[in-house]
Amino acid sequence: MAFIAGAGATNVDLLYEDMPRIPGVGEEIYTNSFSCQLGGGLPATLINLGRLGIEARIATELGSDMFSSFAAGQFRANCVEPMNLYRGSAIPLNITSAIILKNDRSFITYGKGSIEPDDEAKNSFYEMARGAKICLMQPGGFIDVYKKLKSEGTLMVLDMGWDEEMSEEKYSELLETADIYTPNRLEALRITGKSDEYEAARALRKYFDRVVVKVDKDGCIGIENGIEFFVESVEMFKNKDSTGAGDAFLAGLCYGLFYDYPLKDCIEFGNITGGKAVTAVGALSAWVSEEELLSIKKEVYDGKRA
DSSP: OOOEEEEOOOEEEEEEESOSSOOOTTOOOOOSEEEEEEOSSHHHHHHHHHHTTOOEEEEEOOOSSHHHHHHHHHHHHTTEEEEEOOOSSSOOSEEEEEEEOSSOEEEEEESOSSOOOOHHHHHHHHHHHTTOSEEEEOSSSOHHHHHHHHHTTOEEEEOOOOOTTOOTTTTHHHHHHOSEEOOBHHHHHHHHTOSSHHHHHHHGGGTOSEEEEEETTTEEEEEETTEEEEEEOOTTOOOSOOTTHHHHHHHHHHHHHHTTOOHHHHHHHHHHHHHHHTTSSSTTSSOOOHHHHHHHHIIIIIHHHO
């Protein structure tokens, strides 16, 4: 059975909502709005894919602590099978407390950010991901596994996130290994050195036959078969919290790639899943089912082409 795989650190978010202000030193402020959920990143993309009915697998680090137990339960409840790479006794997750104000937010995070895999972890991830139709890539220590999977026919999809030192030279190995890369506007400008998002998209054709550049809330630039196009965002979705929007967009895009849609349709799926994600607080609070995804696409995009 076809599936989508990835390796990455697990994030747990403790969300304190509707806070009037950030407490000062020695102060305590109460709120009646709190939730605990998995945070953004690669795990959020895989969970969104699981919710769309696609088999998903993640290689991550989980311990014997209550946060790891919570995370494992959330993965399985959303049709994502976790494989543990961790062999220590500490808490291996990233845990973030988010104080959410009306127009801003502050964060405190415990953790080391990403997985630093040894050879055993790399081999375990490869065995888990072997045969995947799509593998999600990110910076870190798994590049040799990515190359091997690509050589065996797996479609490699790269999402890096922001890096102040981002450059084509720094990430050339990842770019050369990926089949699809999904930067936002600022990431595309930084990594290509261009000053215009369309020029950045054209520059990325050096590496990719199919180009994707997300242009914030407006939509997404695409290039396929040398043809440039722009897919507008979905107006029906009202932004409450942009956390996880990129992860959800990537899930919709990969849904389309998984079922061999043209790139424009894949981006339309991404705009729907990403747009829905911003309508509630947290990376995974709002999502669409497969039935809803296809229905919204038919209503919003397919009707315009008819």
